[in-house]
Amino acid sequence: MSHTTTNDSEDGMLSKDQEDSPIDEGSCGMGGGTVLKKGPWTSTEDAILVDYVKKHGEGNWNAVQKHSGLSRCGKSCRLRWANHLRPNLKKGSFTSEEEKLIIELHAKMGNKWARMATHLPGRTDNEIKNYWNTRIKRRQRAGLPLYPPEVSSQTFNEDLQTQTIDEFSGVAAPHCSLLQGNNYEIPDGMMDHLKSNQGVLSYAAGMPDISVGSMLTHGLGSSQYCSFTRPLIHRPKRIRESETLFPGFGGNTGLPLFDQFQGSACGKISRPELSFSYDPDPGIRGPLGFGFMPGSHANLNGTFSTSKPYSGIMKSELPSLQYPETDLGSWGMSSPQPPSLEPVDAYIRSPSPTGTVHSDCLSPRNSGLLDALVREAQTLTGTRNHSPDKSSNSGAVTPSDAVDSSMLNLYEPEWEEYGCSATSVFSECTPISGSSLDDCPPAKTLPATTVKTEPVDHISNEDGSQQEKPQISLSRPDALFDAGWFEQSSECSKEQSAVTDPIAAFLGDDCYGAYKVSGGTSMGSQGWGIGSCPWNNMPAVCQMSELP
DNA sequence: AATAGATACAACCGCAGGCCC
DNA sequence: GGGGCCTGCGGTTGTATCTAT
Known part of the structure; x- marks a missing residue:
């Protein structure tokens, strides 16, 4: 926000931060004996910097302080220029197209902001x-997925097609980064493996102790809040995302890390054939996209339209000497996209599912997240009140099939300790989209005092009708949680065997044997609470660096 | 009206890669 | 090859503003 940088010198007043901002040479380290200022930039400083860049061009930022008299380190100058002063900067709220693109790009790249920025001119x-x-915070709070299903699935699909590097080797493939950064999804590599081991879908079947407390207190499924933390392994920061077998599983996910299964006893887990069929049709795609985080109950139909492009809304306050983008249209999203982003491009260019993009965006501050969340929530509410079509796809496991209500009853008392019923918790806090919880009136099971009502997206058809809840696709990582997970659980008498057997299938017999030796058998007794995941305590059988 | 919480944004920090000597 | 410098990137923090209570 520019409020801290614009008003100060214009009215001749310096903010407190500027008056007595800590001045040090800090990380810049280029003071050369001159104290370097920190904190918000003044318009005067901006002018100096702009003038300098006009004369000398970009780069050599450390020389700015030397030659222009600016008491700013080069780093700060570069940042100021790049983020606020350089021409062609596009200010204002993100348009819906940009939002979509960001989602797409994030699904592909993870937290590669700079790379993403190259695809978002200005x-x-x-x-x-x-x-x-x-966005993450909002959706986490609302228990919504990070990615709309079509984005997740599309990316997932592309990953399958483009991924050539064995992700199990720990070498990140260019497009296998679906789950980087703030990730809540199961990487495709894992999914490959899961899909090739059918039992794995029941791998979690017996996870009996999904700690509601953890769910509630940790916000469910967020990298920040979900407590499936793994032992921290000291590795270079730069390879943090690719270091793990599952990008994005580097610390906070709902499933154990694969490298914890890997060990000398296991050998390297080979990547299975991609023999499963994946239906990219959004119409029958599962309600939860691949990018659904634990805690999601969303039922998206693929329309992730949030706010209308608000070209008319420009940031009311611009930093001093800001070069406002005067021709927003010049940044048309149809600008050439790198080949690797063709799908994204197509996605962007494709007409809105409804033909128009609606927005309630009334404020420049409203980037569309709010109404997006509202729509999604409304959709969820609507779909939850509609029975899913259980027969439309034999190959898919419907939530109703997946969730054995007896399982819910099993945990009802415990869940109710936290002020909500199991069903409400499941519906609100788990990736069981819609699921059999359709039967449960949300209002009854989810007191407003228990779970804060969050604005979420409402996704509806153009005619206002709720879109039919699609089937769960096994291509979704959350299918682990909502489908086979519980399905298997009910079939296996909900005992620990329901855990161990799938795990054996998941790991392979050899690996499972090693896993048992390593203490994995205790998982049943330790419970599977999100906040007390036994994986935390699992010894690392084999680190990636030790793998061949 | 006061307060707390949420939000959006700006800026800083540490780290790593690239380049040059 | 090694060290220093510069640059860029990603994570985090700080803060003004908005909103709800």
């Missing part, structure tokens, strides 16, 4: 990063 990595972080 936007800075910082903007995108802030947008995403805000």
Whole structure:
């Protein structure tokens, strides 16, 4: 926000931060004996910087302080220029197209803000990063997925087609980064493996102790809040995302890390054939996209339209000497996209599912997240009150099939300790989209005092009708949680065997044997609470660096 | 009206890669 | 090859503003 940088010198007043901002050479380290200022930039400083860049061009930022008299380190200058002063910067709220693109790009790249910014002309990595972080917070709070299903699935599909590097080797493939950064999804690599081991869908079947407390307190499924943390392994920061077998599983996910299964006893887990069929048809795609985070109950139909492009809304406040983008149209989203982003491009160019993009965006501050969330929530509410079509896809496991209500009853008392019924918790806090919880009146099971009502997207058909809840696709990682998970559980008498057997299938017999030796058998007794995941305590059988 | 919480944004920090000597 | 410098990136923090209570 420019409020901290624009008003100060214009009215001749310096903010407190500027008056006595800590001045050090800090990380810039280029003071050369001159104290370097920190904190918000003044318009005077902006002018100096702009003038300098006009004369000398970009780069050599450390020379700015030397030659222009600016008491700013080069780093700060570069940042200021890049984020606020350089021409062609596009200010204002993200348009819906940009939002979609960001979602797409994030699904592909993870937290590669700079790379993402290259596909969003006029936007800075910082903007995108802030947008995403805000979006994450919102959706986490609302228990919604990070990615709309069509984005997730599309990316997942592309990953399958483009991925050539064995992700199990720990080498990140260019497009296998679906789950990087703030990730809540199961990487395709894992999904490959899961799909090739059918039992794995029941791998979690017996997870009997999904700690509601953890769910509630940790916000469910967020990288920040979900407590499936793994032991921290010291590795270079830069390879943090690719280091793990599952990008995005580097610490906070709902499933154990694969490298914890890997070990000398297991050998390297080979990537199975992609023999499963994946139906990219959004119409029958599962309600939860691949990018659904735990805690999601969303039922998206693929329309992730949020706000209408608001070209008319420009940031009311621009940083001093800001070069406002005067021709927003010049940044048309149809600008050439890198080949690798063709799908994205197509996605962007494709007409809105409804032909128009509606928006309630009334404020420049409203980037569309709010109405997006509202729509989604409304959709969820609507779909939850509609029985799913259980017969439309034999190959898919419907939520109703998947969730054995007896399972819910099993945990009802415990869940109710937290002020909500199991069903409500499941419906609100788990990836069981819609699921059999359709039978449960949300209003009854989910007191407003228990779960804060969050605005979420409402996705409806153009005629206002709720879209039919699609079937769960096994291509979704959350199918683990909502489909086979519980399905298997009910079939296996909900005992620990329901855990161990699938795990054996998941790991393979050899690996499972090693896993048992390593203490994995205790998982049943330890419980599977999100906040007390036994994986935390699992010894690392084999680190990636030890793998051949 | 006061307060707390949420939001959006700006800026800083640490780290790593690239380049040059 | 190694060290220093510069640049860029991603994570985090700080804060003004908005909104709800």
